[in-house]
Amino acid sequence: MAKCVDDLKVVGNKLLTEDFCVIEVESGKKLPEFRPGQFVQVRIDGSPATFLRRPISIHDVDFGKNRYKMLIQVLGKGTETIYRLKSGDYLNVIHPLGNSFTIPDDKSKILLVGGGCGIAPLLFLGKQLKARGFEPDVLMGFRNSSRVLEIEEYSQIGDVFVTTEDGSLGEKGYVTNHSVLTSVKYDRIYCCGPDSMMKVVAEYSMKNNIFCEVSLENLMACGFGICLCCIVETTRGNICTCTEGPVFNIRELKW
Amino acid sequence: MAKCVDDLKVVGNKLLTEDFCVIEVESGKKLPEFRPGQFVQVRIDGSPATFLRRPISIHDVDFGKNRYKMLIQVLGKGTETIYRLKSGDYLNVIHPLGNSFTIPDDKSKILLVGGGCGIAPLLFLGKQLKARGFEPDVLMGFRNSSRVLEIEEYSQIGDVFVTTEDGSLGEKGYVTNHSVLTSVKYDRIYCCGPDSMMKVVAEYSMKNNIFCEVSLENLMACGFGICLCCIVETTRGNICTCTEGPVFNIRELKW
Amino acid sequence: MVNLGINIGDLHFKNPVLTASGTCGYGTELDDFFDVSRLGGIVVKGTTLEPREGNAYPRMAETPSGMLNAVGLQNKGIDYFESNIYPKISGYDTNIIVNVNGSTLDDYISLSERIDRLEKIPAIELNISCPNVKKGGMIFGTNLQSAREVTRAVRAVYTKKLIVKLSPNVTNIVDFAKVVEEEGADSISLINTLLGMAVDINMMKPSLSTVTGGLSGPAIKPVALGMVWQVAKAVKVPVIGMGGIMTASDAIEFFLAGASAVQIGTVTFIDPAAPVKILEGIESYLQRKGFSDIKDIIGYINH
Amino acid sequence: MVNLGINIGDLHFKNPVLTASGTCGYGTELDDFFDVSRLGGIVVKGTTLEPREGNAYPRMAETPSGMLNAVGLQNKGIDYFESNIYPKISGYDTNIIVNVNGSTLDDYISLSERIDRLEKIPAIELNISCPNVKKGGMIFGTNLQSAREVTRAVRAVYTKKLIVKLSPNVTNIVDFAKVVEEEGADSISLINTLLGMAVDINMMKPSLSTVTGGLSGPAIKPVALGMVWQVAKAVKVPVIGMGGIMTASDAIEFFLAGASAVQIGTVTFIDPAAPVKILEGIESYLQRKGFSDIKDIIGYINH
Numbered sequence A, B: 001m002a003k004c005v006d007d008l009k010v011v012g013n014k015l016l017t018e019d020f021c022v023i024e025v026e027s028g029k030k031l032p033e034f035r036p037g038q039f040v041q042v043r044i045d046g047s048p049a050t051f052l053r054r055p056i057s058i059h060d061v062d063f064g065k066n067r068y069k070m071l072i073q074v075l076g077k078g079t080e081t082i083y084r085l086k087s088g089d090y091l092n093v094i095h096p097l098g099n100s101f102t103i104p105d106d107k108s109k110i111l112l113v114g115g116g117c118g119i120a121p122l123l124f125l126g127k128q129l130k131a132r133g134f135e136p137d138v139l140m141g142f143r144n145s146s147r148v149l150e151i152e153e154y155s156q157i158g159d160v161f162v163t164t165e166d167g168s169l170g171e172k173g174y175v176t177n178h179s180v181l182t183s184v185k186y187d188r189i190y191c192c193g194p195d196s197m198m199k200v201v202a203e204y205s206m207k208n209n210i211f212c213e214v215s216l217e218n219l220m221a222c223g224f225g226i227c228l229c230c231i232v233e234t235t236r237g238n239i240c241t242c243t244e245g246p247v248f249n250i251r252e253l254k255w
Numbered sequence C, D: 001m002v003n004l005g006i007n008i009g010d011l012h013f014k015n016p017v018l019t020a021s022g023t024c025g026y027g028t029e030l031d032d033f034f035d036v037s038r039l040g041g042i043v044v045k046g047t048t049l050e051p052r053e054g055n056a057y058p059r060m061a062e063t064p065s066g067m068l069n070a071v072g073l074q075n076k077g078i079d080y081f082e083s084n085i086y087p088k089i090s091g092y093d094t095n096i097i098v099n100v101n102g103s104t105l106d107d108y109i110s111l112s113e114r115i116d117r118l119e120k121i122p123a124i125e126l127n128i129s130c131p132n133v134k135k136g137g138m139i140f141g142t143n144l145q146s147a148r149e150v151t152r153a154v155r156a157v158y159t160k161k162l163i164v165k166l167s168p169n170v171t172n173i174v175d176f177a178k179v180v181e182e183e184g185a186d187s188i189s190l191i192n193t194l195l196g197m198a199v200d201i202n203m204m205k206p207s208l209s210t211v212t213g214g215l216s217g218p219a220i221k222p223v224a225l226g227m228v229w230q231v232a233k234a235v236k237v238p239v240i241g242m243g244g245i246m247t248a249s250d251a252i253e254f255f256l257a258g259a260s261a262v263q264i265g266t267v268t269f270i271d272p273a274a275p276v277k278i279l280e281g282i283e284s285y286l287q288r289k290g291f292s293d294i295k296d297i298i299g300y301i302n303h
């Protein structure tokens, strides 16, 4: 699957909260074959503070219209610039990048676990799983109810469970405390979120011998394997998150 | 007259040609007392190529509305950014900067000579002269008729004479060849334009013993006298164009 | 309340934000924009014994996130300073520091002696690092023996606080820091500009009349931070950091790396009120992080 | 038609645009974006005798118009290169140059001997300037005697074209250039990264696991240009310039300053097709200015 540089037209920008939005872009060309878990590298023009591109997950894809979505959380200058884009603006990207979540061959019971902005790649993953006959559950953790994102979207995939740190929506606490984990026996967990969250999910999965893949958000300079800046320590040595990841089986990681 | 930093609101941007525009800005505060020949330092955000501010002349002032105009010629990233501004955008400036043209006390016959974008400060100057009872003539040189700027505006000041290099409007050739210079006896010439043009005007004025002031466009880093980058060699030594100029009597310059 | 005061020996600075030499004139040029007495100190323009005309125009070129200058220490000399500038600025309620330059050892000595007599100047900054003059300047700052000699000679005649400003254009800045400390410097400031160059490809000639010049601005911040960190670990005297500071956040990087004070340079050209904004930003950072004293964060990353 | 060819001795480069080591992998990573055989050369990733895991994460920090890296020469070693990479890349119709690294003199010698035997590698670039490894690396490039020894030793065993890559972290780069020229270098390339640092003020710790790292990108272009200009005037061998080249216009600055070829580094991370765009831009500049040969503009500003 060849990577390429493309100028995408912004066709929509839905502001979810003060610091989250879903931006939809369209290519003038046929989209390459994206797989869930992959990401794109977005060029941010117009600031000396955004010299490098910014990695952003593929949130949802409409292959028919050659469109895809990105879920953006504003952290600094780069994401702020994306947040401010309007329909008609253009966004230069390199895509598609990285490996992808493993779609199982067997009849697994699957849980998607996302935290904050980390839910981004799970929508595309969930939709692909559903299209292949799986019925994944979705467990999402947020700080509080005002930061809960896109529940309706994820409800299209399967049952959605929520935790908030303050209990303002769903169960109180962290995702690993949610009751669904004890009431349902999952074969596979796919997880993306803050490192701290992914580590407890990984630990939980290890202990319960559940297949688990996590998607890492290491700092990247290039995104396509030439700078060696994004490495993670694995059983195979230091390897690049951008080409061998961002998705890793937790058994490979030296966590 | 205290200098200050101000955020000005763009209230209009008249595109004159592909690379010229007149942008009008408004201050929320009372404008300081601008004098003709002075300039402002415009901050250009959004590009590593425009680290420093850009000096731009004060083209016209409406003290009543706290508004003023700038005539912009697109040369690079900085002026291009200004050219693209729309009503409602903001422009951060330091103003007012520099000295000003000398308004005579006597009843002089005055000629304003401008070339290309160099006509910018002459509109404000001409209007102030007219307000004080002078009847200045205006002589403007352009490359060709498609680059002729704002004749109507300058016609409000006095008689306007034009030269174009290809003769497509007015007399053919350079300003110093224009017939008005031989038909009218001027006491004073105020000039702004490319160095090459100002040098011939200065030479002409010297030879004919005419009082002549030119406005220089030296490269500036600060614009208010602290960097010492904008110097010009004068009879008083190396002095700053931004504080002792941009207007100089040609007798001072070591041209 | 946050304590922002720092000391160089027994010389107190009410806060650690100073202006950098050559980028704030004599302070008076900034009067319109803010009350310069709010700052910890003002390091005035590079001064020499005799008046200097500096280099030919063009003296400036913009570069990515920075600029090159080739001013070449244009100034009216110490006599003019003493009679015309000193009276005007000695009323500021802040530490006024003169940046001392010379082409020969004797220049440095005579100039320092002269300034020693000026009551309201509690310190000098010995500039052995100017890349823009043919004689002297950087030569002193890029040769260990010369750096030692000029510091020793000035120390012998100058009785107040002696800050030595180092050049970054050296293989090992720590060697220089140690030498000037050994010779009695009360403080070390760094970095001066990096040697650099730009070419105008349309005119097909160098952008500066001198071909090479001094690079300043955010582009050099990483280099400056690296050197400040190395020097601060290696010497006991307080280190004054500078190079590319645009915001309070930049300044805080320098404190965390070991600087006891910072100087604000090129940013002043773009935002003349930057020094005081940076001062305010440092204060609120300390409050937000729960520190009551600037000294708590100096060299923090080494803890 | 414009002639873009240049030579290093009898080694011909069809054009003067090469990729820089460590910023283009082995060339293959760029296959998706353009035909790498269009370039004058590919300088592959820094290679060592033994595999190296490199430094710990984080290895990267963004800085104003630049970035810091602390990769630390991660690579799978010469054996892996020979059996797995070399076969894949030796088909490119361009000069493939291996960037040679070592911790000891013997490392450099053995590695150069090994590479001398690889038929499709017509040149090596001796990296005596990596700031990101504790042993070797920059030590060789910041000490004149070591620079001399390593160049001499490699020259004694390596029979093809020897390019020596210099470190900018020195007081006088010309001294180093002359020494490696004396010892038989066929070409000199510069600059490697500048030593730099960044601090994360929220975490209150260094941004890189190694504290300091190597600064690259447009921020360093003025420094690189200044050094290329100085070196090109001082030596007879062709100079390969690099440091912050983003556009054809940047590359042309280097040619005008005296570089016979350029290497394209960090920009490739942002625009993987940049090398070939720069190549095209150089060609149209020459046409616009009425030159028929790249050699006509090399060192033009000194005419």
Ligand SMILES: Cc1cc2nc3c(=O)[nH]c(=O)nc-3n(C[C@H](O)[C@H](O)[C@H](O)COP(=O)(O)OP(=O)(O)OC[C@H]3O[C@@H](n4cnc5c(N)ncnc54)[C@H](O)[C@@H]3O)c2cc1C
Pocket (backbone or CB within 6 Å): A039, A050, A054, A055, A056, A057, A058, A070, A071, A072, A073, A074, A075, A076, A077, A078, A079, A080, A117, A120, A121, A216, A217, A218, A219, A220, A246, D202
């Ligand atoms: C594979 C991958 C997929 C990603 N997908 C998404 C996505 O779908 N939506 C989204 O909003 N973001 C995503 N991110 C994170 C996103 O790339 C960063 O938030 C963004 O680069 C920050 O840029 P900025 O200019 O806004 O902030 P900066 O000014 O660069 O940084 C602001 C602050 O955030 C921290 N920071 C920046 N990047 C990271 C990071 N990667 N990890 C941890 N801390 C960081 C910085 O240290 C700094 O403190 C993804 C990252 C990766 C590697």
Ligand SMILES: Cc1cc2nc3c(=O)[nH]c(=O)nc-3n(C[C@H](O)[C@H](O)[C@H](O)COP(=O)(O)OP(=O)(O)OC[C@H]3O[C@@H](n4cnc5c(N)ncnc54)[C@H](O)[C@@H]3O)c2cc1C
Pocket (backbone or CB within 6 Å): B039, B050, B054, B055, B056, B057, B058, B070, B071, B072, B073, B074, B075, B076, B077, B078, B079, B080, B117, B120, B121, B216, B217, B218, B219, B220, B246, C202
């Ligand atoms: C006192 C003063 C008043 C000015 N008034 C006006 C005005 O009213 N309207 C207006 O459009 N421009 C005016 N200028 C010129 C204006 O400042 C420059 O055109 C502008 O800074 C160019 O910035 P840029 O980013 O667009 O181009 P850059 O990318 O900075 O430069 C593009 C090209 O123009 C050349 N250039 C840039 N600045 C100058 C300069 N000052 N002199 C000669 N060549 C230069 C550069 O060398 C380069 O080749 C004035 C300049 C001064 C000093």
Ligand SMILES: Cc1cc2nc3c(=O)[nH]c(=O)nc-3n(C[C@H](O)[C@H](O)[C@H](O)COP(=O)(O)O)c2cc1C
Pocket (backbone or CB within 6 Å): B227, B228, C020, C021, C022, C023, C045, C046, C047, C069, C071, C073, C099, C127, C130, C165, C191, C192, C193, C215, C216, C217, C218, C220, C242, C243, C244, C245, C263, C264, C265, C266, C267
């Ligand atoms: C235009 C200009 C003039 C300077 N003049 C002097 C000087 O006279 N003496 C001196 O020690 N440093 C001088 N410097 C260096 C600054 O004081 C400072 O060390 C350097 O610019 C780095 O800081 P910055 O990046 O914040 O500007 C000058 C810098 C600039 C840009």
Ligand SMILES: Cc1cc2nc3c(=O)[nH]c(=O)nc-3n(C[C@H](O)[C@H](O)[C@H](O)COP(=O)(O)O)c2cc1C
Pocket (backbone or CB within 6 Å): A227, A228, D020, D021, D022, D023, D045, D046, D047, D069, D071, D073, D099, D127, D130, D165, D191, D192, D193, D215, D216, D217, D218, D220, D242, D243, D244, D245, D263, D264, D265, D266, D267
């Ligand atoms: C991530 C990274 C890795 C690098 N690795 C090497 C290397 O292995 N060997 C080497 O000689 N230079 C290495 N360099 C330096 C570059 O080849 C080049 O000299 C430097 O980055 C300056 O050019 P640039 O500003 O165009 O990137 C590396 C640079 C970067 C950014």
Ligand code: FES
Pocket (backbone or CB within 6 Å): A219, A220, A221, A222, A223, A224, A225, A226, A227, A228, A229, A230, A231, A240, A241, A242, A243
């Ligand atoms: S980000 Fe460059 S190799 Fe992964």
Ligand code: FES
Pocket (backbone or CB within 6 Å): B219, B220, B221, B222, B223, B224, B225, B226, B227, B228, B229, B230, B231, B240, B241, B242, B243
């Ligand atoms: S532009 Fe700085 S002194 Fe004139």
